[in-house]
Amino acid sequence: MSGHSKWSTIKHKKAASDAKRGKVFTRLAKEITIAAREGGGDPNGNTALRLAVAKAKEANMPKDNIERSIKRGTGEIEGGELIDAIYEAYAPHSVGILIEVVTDNRNRAIADVRHAVTKYGGNMAAAGAVSWQFTRKGYISISQEVDQDELFMVAAEAGADDVQFNSDVAEIYVALESFRAVQEALEAAGYKMDESSLIYDPNSPVTLSQSESLQVMNLIEHIEDLDDVQNVYSALELSDETIAAMEAA
Incomplete structure (x- = not known):
């Protein structure tokens, strides 16, 4: 997975x-x-x-x-204007991370992000220093029981780049220009999407030891606790052992 x-x-x-x-x-x-x-x-x-x-x-x-x-x-009702921003940083062990923020106060958001990153062993990066390690893609997950061959054909014919099947979820990765077509094809075929969103997918995921991975994930969890942060993407590939340790924590 x-x-x-x-x-x-x-x-x-x-x-x-x-x-x-x-x-x-x-x-x-x-x-x-x-x-x-x-x-x-x-x-x-x-x-x-x-x-x-x-x-x-x-x-x-x-x-x-x-x-x-x-x-x-x-725009039917008033409200503070929401600003989208992406901040780049390095987690411990030089793992690149992208921090997706939606905020009504950019100064507060960057101050909170910078504080969390430095407090938990990382450091902020200049624009472009980390983002080249990721590709913007459409991501769809389906957890219902499916015929793998049929799902693969529907997704691939609509333009999906990759379909991965794991024990409890099918994951579909799509280039931006084909994202809507794949969504519509899956819906027309009766598939229920659990998640369908744009993500930053790492080009070359890195593998660390369990203790090193937990340090990186500790930083990510604290960043995700910030009110203005919507998502954090990392180049870290999590092992099954690391997942088990995190779930047990």
């Missing part, structure tokens, strides 16, 4: 504790607002928004909050 889905799985298991801290609603609201801003407020015609709303409902986010987030994205 790829590093992206492994870490996503861990985060999903921790969602309950995140909800208790009230942070998951803030993150979901921003995701809904951004999706509505970029693709319109109708979930039927906006796959990203439809999936964001589904995640919000799964987390028991109140309906009023969901509707307000959509209207904020479409």
